[in-house]
Amino acid sequence: xxxxAPIVAVAVLAGPVLAGLAGVLLPAFGYLPALGGEGLSLxxxxxxxxxxxxxxxxxxxxxxxxxxxxxxxxxVFLFLAGGSGTRLFALIRGAMSPLLAVxxxxxxxxxxxxxxxxGLLARLASPWLTGWLRPPDLLIVQDPAGxxxxxxxxxxxxxxxxxxxxxxxxxLRPQARLxxxxxxxxxxxxxWFKTVAPGLYPLVRLPVFAAIAYASSVVDxxxxxxxxxxxxxxxxxxxxxNDPDLSYRxxxxxxxxxxxxxxxxxxxxxxxxxxLLAALGRAWLEGGGRGRIDHxxxxxxxxxxLLAGSALLFGLVGLAVNSVAGFWRFPHLLPExxxxxxxxxxxxxxxGPLGTALLIAGLATVLSLAVVLAVLENETRGARRPGxxxxxxxxxxxxxxQVAFLSGLAIGTGMLSLRPGFWLVVAGHVVFVLPYxxxxxxxxxxxxxxxxxxxxxxxxxxxxxxxxTVRLPMLSTPCLTAAAVGMxxxxxxxxxTQVLGAGRVATVTTEAVALASGGNRRVIGVxxxxxxxxxxxxxxxxxxxxxxxxxxxxxxxxxx
Amino acid sequence: MLTxxxxxxxxxxxxxxxxxAVPADPTHWxxxxxAARGQTVYWNAWAGETRINAYxxxxxxxxxRRFGVRVxxxxxxxxxxxxxxxVAEKAAGTLSGGAVDLIWINGANFASMRRNGLLFGPWxxxxxxxxxxxxxxHPEVRQDFTVPTDGYxxxxxxxxxxxxxxxxxxxxxxxxxxxxxxxxxxxxxxxTYPLPPDFLGTTFxxxxxxxxxxxxxxxxxxxxxxxxxxxxxxLWAYLDDLRPVLWRKGxxxxxxxxxxxxxxxxxxxxxxxxxxxxxxxAAIAAGELPASVRSFVxxxxxxxxxxxxxxxFNAAHRQGAMxxxxxxxxxxxxxxxxxxxxxxxxxxxxxxxxxxxxxxLFDRIxxxxxxxxxxxxxxxxxxxxxxxxxQLATAWAQRYTGT
Numbered sequence: 007x008x009x010x011a012p013i014v015a016v017a018v019l020a021g022p023v024l025a026g027l028a029g030v031l032l033p034a035f036g037y038l039p040a041l042g043g044e045g046l047s048l049x050x051x052x053x054x055x056x057x058x059x060x061x062x063x064x065x066x067x068x069x070x071x072x073x074x075x076x077x078x079x080x081x082v083f084l085f086l087a088g089g090s091g092t093r094l095f096a097l098i099r100g101a102m103s104p105l106l107a108v109x110x111x112x113x114x115x116x117x118x119x120x121x122x123x124x125g126l127l128a129r130l131a132s133p134w135l136t137g138w139l140r141p142p143d144l145l146i147v148q149d150p151a152g153x154x155x156x157x158x159x160x161x162x163x164x165x166x167x168x169x170x171x172x173x174x175x176x177x178l179r180p181q182a183r184l185x186x187x188x189x190x191x192x193x194x195x196x197x198w199f200k201t202v203a204p205g206l207y208p209l210v211r212l213p214v215f216a217a218i219a220y221a222s223s224v225v226d227x228x229x230x231x232x233x234x235x236x237x238x239x240x241x242x243x244x245x246x247x248n249d250p251d252l253s254y255r256x257x258x259x260x261x262x263x264x265x266x267x268x269x270x271x272x273x274x275x276x277x278x279x280x281x282l283l284a285a286l287g288r289a290w291l292e293g294g295g296r297g298r299i300d301h302x303x304x305x306x307x308x309x310x311x312l313l314a315g316s317a318l319l320f321g322l323v324g325l326a327v328n329s330v331a332g333f334w335r336f337p338h339l340l341p342e343x344x345x346x347x348x349x350x351x352x353x354x355x356x357x358g359p360l361g362t363a364l365l366i367a368g369l370a371t372v373l374s375l376a377v378v379l380a381v382l383e384n385e386t387r388g389a390r391r392p393g394x395x396x397x398x399x400x401x402x403x404x405x406x407x408q409v410a411f412l413s414g415l416a417i418g419t420g421m422l423s424l425r426p427g428f429w430l431v432v433a434g435h436v437v438f439v440l441p442y443x444x445x446x447x448x449x450x451x452x453x454x455x456x457x458x459x460x461x462x463x464x465x466x467x468x469x470x471x472x473x474x475t476v477r478l479p480m481l482s483t484p485c486l487t488a489a490a491v492g493m494x495x496x497x498x499x500x501x502x503t504q505v506l507g508a509g510r511v512a513t514v515t516t517e518a519v520a521l522a523s524g525g526n527r528r529v530i531g532v533x534x535x536x537x538x539x540x541x542x543x544x545x546x547x548x549x550x551x552x553x554x555x556x557x558x559x560x561x562x563x564x565x566x
Numbered sequence: 567m568l569t570x571x572x573x574x575x576x577x578x579x580x581x582x583x584x585x586x587a588v589p590a591d592p593t594h595w596x597x598x599x600x601a602a603r604g605q606t607v608y609w610n611a612w613a614g615e616t617r618i619n620a621y622x623x624x625x626x627x628x629x630x631r632r633f634g635v636r637v638x639x640x641x642x643x644x645x646x647x648x649x650x651x652x653v654a655e656k657a658a659g660t661l662s663g664g665a666v667d668l669i670w671i672n673g674a675n676f677a678s679m680r681r682n683g684l685l686f687g688p689w690x691x692x693x694x695x696x697x698x699x700x701x702x703x704h705p706e707v708r709q710d711f712t713v714p715t716d717g718y719x720x721x722x723x724x725x726x727x728x729x730x731x732x733x734x735x736x737x738x739x740x741x742x743x744x745x746x747x748x749x750x751x752x753x754x755x756x757x758t759y760p761l762p763p764d765f766l767g768t769t770f771x772x773x774x775x776x777x778x779x780x781x782x783x784x785x786x787x788x789x790x791x792x793x794x795x796x797x798x799x800x801l802w803a804y805l806d807d808l809r810p811v812l813w814r815k816g817x818x819x820x821x822x823x824x825x826x827x828x829x830x831x832x833x834x835x836x837x838x839x840x841x842x843x844x845x846x847x848a849a850i851a852a853g854e855l856p857a858s859v860r861s862f863v864x865x866x867x868x869x870x871x872x873x874x875x876x877x878x879f880n881a882a883h884r885q886g887a888m889x890x891x892x893x894x895x896x897x898x899x900x901x902x903x904x905x906x907x908x909x910x911x912x913x914x915x916x917x918x919x920x921x922x923x924x925x926x927l928f929d930r931i932x933x934x935x936x937x938x939x940x941x942x943x944x945x946x947x948x949x950x951x952x953x954x955x956x957q958l959a960t961a962w963a964q965r966y967t968g969t
Contacts, residue, residue, distance in 0.1 A: 040657035041682055058967035124832035141834045143755030148818045150968070234761055234818055236968050248646035249763065250674030251956055252653065252682055332853040336833045345853065351616060413654055420658025426665055504647060505654075508665035509610060509640035516641065523643035524614025525824020526854060 011380035029414010033259035059236025071222025071272030087198035088304025107542035112534030116321020155232035174209035196297025212445035262410035329531030367496035370435035426508035446488035605886030610648035613641030664880030688717025695895035700916035719874035726870030758813035763959035785950035844910020867945030901927035
């Protein structure tokens, strides 16, 4: 039964992935009979190349895909290296679940309202310091190089990579490594980078790859903070897809294929960087340097982490104030009066969409977790890993632009006469949730010391009992973390819910995105906060449950 | 290469929609109303404004009460989502029982759907309440961007380009296109327009072109490659001159009308504009804009049009959709919609030809200080041929992208 797990997983994913992919590739080469594309041609590609600003769009997307994970990972590692055991460390850990739960678009809106010339920071210093009575005409948000967008993405990826690292750390037993290095005279940060980081990076490598894919292809954050003329490639693809002139659907599909290429290029470049670093890093590792600027590095890591956390936090505060604001204009730091009308207007429409979102997320996550656990358990028992090809299949939904992928999926389900609705939405969410659950869980799972299970087996436990009573409890933290990430991914799905539910399955996110298109910051504030509630609960459980369950087991609680 | 130009030029050779059996013959209204009872109509409509959503919810309650038809508002962030759904259904061979029953639509989306055989019809002019409009005096209720609707969509509301500004900081706004440029030069960084091909951004380009072009009549014929550059030269000269004094020096543009309004609300810019004459008043009521905001239109009138409701070729509940479209054309529904406290969209009915009781519904409406009165709206300039819209957006992108 268990041996069928990989086949089931591939079968579950292959259909939708292939349908989605066909929906991208065929129109890119001119085939979409519904819009008069009957034969194969390269016309769409010639039109794509002729689009003004294409090179710049590609450059910004590629830069984002490389710089964002690099900076975010740097901050996380420096923080873990220098912050462990400090008070700030405990504070950040506690604050992380609500911060990670903030939906990307909400975080981007919050950050935009923080750093814009008419935003909270400028108001804080105006007019008493700056003399500004009106917002200055400064290009900060939506800068052509995409720096504001990358900043927003870094701020959002830092909690994600931190959570992934914290979930993977305990099995490395970092305290023992650090103690050993310390006894050899290495200062803390150098000791961490030389003994813990080389073990930790392989465990968080897949989440880093997910961050690369995300940063190079993100749409919602790019729409809010990113450049607009030309926009990132992902936004350009969306615009072509939404063009009233339906012949642009072909250009959009070619653009979607190019987007896949850009994301692959970012991954390949990163992989090249890994090889380079491994070659260069060896000399540094073996050089015996004990860490001369240790203190400064520790300070940097903590400072950057604090900055990222506060940017998210104050962005959220800005949204919260907006949600109860009456008239509120620059340079006033606070609204002239407060009102509950935005919340009261939303209240009757909140409960249903929240419940639907929770139900869909719960089902999609439980299904994904079951499949992933079965695949991984089968793998450890049979010691046979699925081929690389199967793995790429798993990750394809993460790197193919959603708008193109889903149009293929919609055509595929239509051909099978599957009625759009609740269950199709759940199935569609599994396609996007499962990869995240898999990449969150697979390395911690594979690297759990096999001697634990071996010991259980020698004591007479069958493989199933060893799984249920030893392996699963020991992996409860990574499992819960993976489930929380899966929940958050499911709750964040907009297009998948709309397309596969024919717009009839209303979740808190579909309501929020539709209302956000009206640009009313007060309404956005209400819905962004409502949207953050469910993932916050998920991450809260993932962080607190192990501590409650293991309050008698100090070894299971030790972290970083 | 296939351009917007050639595609849109092909509009002239429109086929008359899909040759499908029409089970719901709109000439037998009682039969339609009877068939509609018990249906659930999935109405796909942009949902970015809470007041619009509230109006749609009200219409749904009325439909259930009066006609036994359930209405579900499928909330869209972009009308293109509904168009994409119909395209996917056609591609998958779903020729009946489609998921979209009614779409709020107009202009290029309508032309494109019509051209690709994605709409059901004709039905609209056989709605009983269509007789309350006056196509003879107001041809725009059966012409969408100069393209005849041929009964494939029913008029729903009226929109017109209206400028707004804060009267507390700007006592007299510029009321002509040249005066607007002069004002922008005197106040650098305080004016901008949405990024084409956004609907409002392209509408602004059309407005400028209508004011600057030597021969306005040319804009009501399909665009010609040979003469495009000549007709649009004054427009590009105007925009080149305007660019350095735009907000952010014209390096960034707001994405859409919502962002443009937010710039005025944040006091980043001074003059904004909208295609929804009641939006300023609604934004004041919502606490977004200061109470001192006022509206105006250009001295020579501004471009305006009618927006419509269309039924996809494969809609599952087309009788229910027709009963809904007919109710939305009724004096009661149209008067409620015109009230700025509700939705604030001008009616498509010929109010002066309604019976006195119905006319009174419209006379009672309080428009508020920031909404222009019908007489202030001045002359409505009809939309140019839709081929101009795509061509202008393409030419704009070629000139101003990434520079």
